[in-house]
Amino acid sequence: MRTRASVLHVDLDAFFAAVEQRDKPSLRGRPVVVGGVGGRGVVATCSYEARAYGVRSAMSTVEARARCPHAAYLSPRFDAYRAASSVVMAVLREVSGLVEQVSIDEAYLDLDVPPEGEPGPPAGGTDPSAAAAWLKAQIHERTELTASVGVGSSKLVAKIASDLEKPDGLVVVAPGTEADVLAPMSIRALPGIGPATQARLESMGIRTVGDLARSDELTLVPLLGRSAGTGLLALANARDDRPVVAERDAKSVSHEQTFATDVTDKRLLRDHLLVMVGKVVRRLVAEKLTARTVVLKTRTHDFATHTRSTTLPHPTDDERLVRRCALTLLDGLDAADGVRLLGVGVAGLSTFAQADLLADIDDADDVTPAVPDAPDADRADDTDPLHDALFGPVPDRQWRPGQDVVHPAYGAGWVWGSGRTVVTVRFEGPATGPGPVRSFALDDPDLRPAEPPPWPR
Template sequence: MRNTASVLHLDLDAFFASVEQRDKPSLRGKPVVVGGTGGRGVVATASYEARVFGVRSAMSTREARSRCGHAAFLSGRFHAYREASHQVMTLLRSVSPLVEPLSLDEAFVDLAQADPAELPDLGVASVTTYAERLRERVAEVTGGLTASVGIGTSKFIAKVASELDKPDGLTVVPPGTERDLLRPMSATVIPGVGPATAERLRRAGILTVADIEATGLDDLVGLVGKAHGAGLHSLARARDDRPVVAEREAKSVSSEGTYETDLTDRRLMEGLLTRQAGEVATRLRKHGLAGRTVTIKVRLHDFTTLGRSTTLPEPTDSTAVVARLARRLLTDLDTSGGVRLLGVGVSGLADWIQDDLFGETEDEPEPLDLPEAPSTRRVVYAPGLDVVHDEMGRGWVWGSGRGVVTVRFETAETPPGPVRSFAVDDAALRLWLPDNPVTEEPVAP
């Protein structure tokens, strides 16, 4: 444990939705939901205006629409999210060489490594002033996005603190006060206490962090297992000595898709797995990684989720190898009733590979002549996407269907703009992408 509040956790508020509101003036102050817009879609992020109606991340889009039907449901623009994330992470790395990104929208920062000229001491008053200025700079570099920040003596305390004053807040936990802060909180504030663990603890009369603190190590181990019990015992006492590491070790890389219509064609499923294997292998090579274990994930029509995996003697980053193994794993499963989700993952990662592992040329697999799966059909004018019109200029897709696309013409730099409709094949209308989009993407932990 540190004796100074020098670990900072920054979390961009309602990140995807906030980027959409920033770039679409007509949506500012209104409920926005980003995620899958179809019947089987899932909410990725909801703006705070939508959360008032009970919309939450990981909720089905269908339920979100029933709770907040007047919200703007957008499919998402990852080039914009990556660019905003890149701006923030670049700023944080100018603050300290030790920045540990957790995702596009959150990171830990070790303030003990900050420039002494800007942060001469790590007293509570100094780090508070420093963090306030950092939040202002985040808004400046991103064009108005807000961040919630927590600072404490450990990563655990900093993460808890960043949740206490959302959105657009700052909480600094003075050294020595951590246990007083934690005791009245629900046991679920501790990482790893999900619904199943929480229910086991509840049955034992353990509801709060104070209850965990009052429970002996042996009893906790008996309830949730040795490793988890030891973790609960330590964190309930605010003991967390994990360092901030600039490069997080990836545990796996994966790709998956959910389909509007249940898949029953086996050859089509094999083709989709091949494409996903290509995406995974490309990401592995981009980050200089390889993996030994190939896994497929299959969710059946009745929501039963199945998984199969196989482990190689040596790591690989080959599309051909990953695709072949994924297709082979599919043969073990009965998919005759229909499949709604398919995914491929590679784990057991290493930063080296064994050349010519199978004594064969590892070329890309031949593309299969397949019809597109329902969810992979290219919906050119999905809600929220950026477009440009030869006469009207730039705007975004308000909605589309039956051969018509409706566009609101506005950008982050303009006031709310007019709405116009066009034929979907209008030659004057096209998708818009930045000339130099940020392509960096963190490897999935």
């Protein structure tokens, strides 16, 4: 165990919704819900204004709409989130040479490891709370987003601390006080305790982390098994020596298969792929790992090897989600000349159990697609493999709420809503004030999908 509070946990506040409010001035200060907008969609993230109405992550969009009908319901724009995330991760690497990104909006860093090529943290050396304050200020200056930062002597304590004063929080847990800080908290604060484990422990009268810390292996091991029982007892006593690990992303779990003859039949490839996905996920689960990146590998008749990948916002071990990512990648593959080898792998592994909100998003959105017999517009700039994996492919010419668009006369804007015959666009961007709303025919050739607004602007 460290004697110094040198582990930081950085967590962006209401990340997807905050990026939407930044890029769409008319939504600032208003409830915003990001997720699957169709009938079976699930909330991925919502703004604090929406939380005031009881909207929560992982809630069905139907229930969210009942609680907060006047919120803006937007499809995710992963390109914009990935861009913001990479700016934030670069800030973190200016402070530490050891940054462990655990999801698109969350990372640990180790202040005992100086940043590469720098004499030391720019925040005046090694003072953890000064470094945390510098990080928060830089993140806000470069992205206009807020982060909550927890500082402690272990990952567990840093993560719990980052949650204590959200949003825009900064909490330092002084070494020696960890167990006291944890004791009054619900056992749900500990990683690995979900509703089922909570119910089992509560049946034994164990409700708080303090209760758990005072119990013993004789009680816990029969209830939870040896490794979970001893592991949780250690965590409850604030004993956590898990290191911050940066090279996790290099590790992967994969499976591949070489065919006797080159395969051109996509359905056959699909069948093989599904079997391999099952094997990969079973290994992940057996090793208690979760993964963020799904990789499809192919070798063609000319022995050239190709890889395509999709990175999820949060780690997962859900076979349905891995399968959907892999199939989306396979869909984009041209097998006409024959595939000699097919492989699927997952990377970006973590050992931390994460609430995997997006994995709960069920099949494709069932927004009624208003599909005109539109000319074959170039769709290449409008598809995102991650969006397709999570929500299913977007039918031709369906405008997603929140999507970035551009019009030659009105400039850049976003899809405010669309119906059977018209699409309504609000023309504004991060650097403008709230902008005007205009409607167009669904197939208006002047209205084009666009990249997210450039950032930093």
